Amino acid sequence: MLNEIVEINRRHTSNGNVASYIPDLGKACKEDLGICIIDKDNKIYTAGEYDTKFTIQSVSKPIVLAMALMDNDWSHVFSKVGMEPSGDPFNSIMKLEMNDTKKPCNPMINAGAIVTTSLIKGDSVEEKEERMLNFFRKIAKNDKLSINYDVYNSEKRTGDRNRAMAYLLKNDGFIEGDVEEVLDLYFKQCSIEIDTVDLARIGTNLATYGVDIETGERVLSESVSRMVKTFMVTCGMYDASGEFAIRVGIPAKSGVGGGILASVPNRMGIGVYGPSLDKKGNSIAGLRVLEDLSRMLKLNIF
Ligand code: GLN
Numbered sequence: 001m002l003n004e005i006v007e008i009n010r011r012h013t014s015n016g017n018v019a020s021y022i023p024d025l026g027k028a029c030k031e032d033l034g035i036c037i038i039d040k041d042n043k044i045y046t047a048g049e050y051d052t053k054f055t056i057q058s059v060s061k062p063i064v065l066a067m068a069l070m071d072n073d074w075s076h077v078f079s080k081v082g083m084e085p086s087g088d089p090f091n092s093i094m095k096l097e098m099n100d101t102k103k104p105c106n107p108m109i110n111a112g113a114i115v116t117t118s119l120i121k122g123d124s125v126e127e128k129e130e131r132m133l134n135f136f137r138k139i140a141k142n143d144k145l146s147i148n149y150d151v152y153n154s155e156k157r158t159g160d161r162n163r164a165m166a167y168l169l170k171n172d173g174f175i176e177g178d179v180e181e182v183l184d185l186y187f188k189q190c191s192i193e194i195d196t197v198d199l200a201r202i203g204t205n206l207a208t209y210g211v212d213i214e215t216g217e218r219v220l221s222e223s224v225s226r227m228v229k230t231f232m233v234t235c236g237m238y239d240a241s242g243e244f245a246i247r248v249g250i251p252a253k254s255g256v257g258g259g260i261l262a263s264v265p266n267r268m269g270i271g272v273y274g275p276s277l278d279k280k281g282n283s284i285a286g287l288r289v290l291e292d293l294s295r296m297l298k299l300n301i302f
Contacts, residue, residue, distance in 0.1 A: 012288050024055075046196070052273060057256045060255070062228045064113065065116050083106060090281055091161055114183070140194065156183075199269070206269065249301055249302045
């Protein structure tokens with residue numbers, strides 16, 4: 001069934017484009033489409049280009065949010081970043097000036113994500129980076145996860161819009177410390193290389209409310225996992241989150257690398273890869289794959 005869903009939807013890849021703001025993302029194969037599902041019994045199902053590596057990009061946002069919530073008092077986190085969907089594109093700067101509080105709307109858009117990155121604890125930049133990478137490795141159950149330095153260098157070189165937002169956030173008191181250090185860590189988190197199996201595993205850990213299905217180890221608290229999934233529902237697909245909730249009805253988070261992380265509470269984690277993106281920056285065929293899957297397996301949580 002998965003093979004069929006992937007092959008039927010592959011044609012939609014021609015209606016989008018791969019991200020091209022940096023050369024490495026532009027090199028992705030537009031026709032690629034892959035999926036991995038890991039269910040609550042730890043059965044793994046794959047189809048298409050499920051093991052192609054790509055950078056996590058914005059799918060890193062819910063994971064760093066989880067870290068920020070575990071490292072800090074929640075009241076502190078939410079004094080720096082809001083809980084409301086923005087309805088604007090992921091890299092929009094507009095509401096930082098327009099909102100009364102100037103606080104970034106939520107942690108799933110760039111402005112809010114840069115704030116959550118700044119909340120990762122550590123005595124030095126190196127320690128923060130190590131803690132972050134280790135947390136990604138743990139939640140994805142993959143010790144080999146690492147940063148793609150070509151992508152990181154390009155993100156850093158071209159990230160002036162994120163830089164502008166970060167300096168504005170610092171000026172308004174939402175970021176403490178050195179802005180360039182925060183941005184450096186943000187560009188690194190976006191450049192972690194993964195595949196759909198890693199994403200499905202992260203989705204499974206969210207689906208079980210934080211308990212590793214193989215070892216029984218708790219990787220996230222129940223309340224943090226609930227909060228992360230809620231943000232994924234309300235803000236995970238940027239300004240397409242409302243339509244996605246209606247059509248698919250599964251907590252999910254997309255990234256411009258073409259990845260989508262999805263988590264069906266108590267049932268399964270899903271990772272999708274399709275680098276051809278629609279105008280809002282979501283995988284154009286990946287959305288269709290999730291829509292079909294949700295209908296066929298009755299995954300809609302609503
Ligand atoms: N690195 C990208 C950025 O910060 C990630 C955006 C995304 O995946 N939507 O703009």
